[in-house]
Amino acid sequence: MGGDGKVFTLAEVSDHNTSKDCWLIISGKVYDVTKFLEDHPGGDEVLLSATGKDATDDFEDVGHSDSARDMMKEFYVGEIDATTIPKKTTYTPPKQPNYNHDKTSEFIIKILQFLVPLAILGLAVGIRFYTKAA
Incomplete structure (x- = not known):
C-alpha cells in the first residue's frame, strides 16, 4: 500500500477494527491488514483482537519470520502519534514492613x-x- 508518512492518533487507528477495515499498530507504524486477514496463518481473529492498541508485543511474542516482516511493508499506511498511546506501567509491589x-x-x-x-x-x-x- 505504501503510506505517505501520515501520522495517525490511536483513536483514528482504533476506528479501523472490523474484518472489512482492519488497522494495526506495530513498532510505531500503522498497517492496514484488511486484505491480509484471510491469508494470515493465525487466522483473522488474532489480527482483529490486536486492533485499538499497540500490538507490538503481540507481534514480537509470536516470533514472526523475516519474510513476514518484509511482507508488512506493503500494508504500511503511516506512523502513530506516540503521545496518544498510553504508557505501559510496570508492577511495583506494595511496601511491606521488614520481617521481625x-x-x-x-x-x-x-x-x-x-x-x-x-x-x-x-x-x-x-x-x-x-x-x-x-
Missing part, C-alpha cells in the same frame, strides 16, 4: 531439630529391646 525475626521461635526450632531425631532414635532402640524381650 522472633528469637524465641528460632530457639524453639533449634531445640526441635535436636530433640526430634533423638526421640526417633530412642523409639527405635526401645522397639528393638521390646521385640527382643518378647
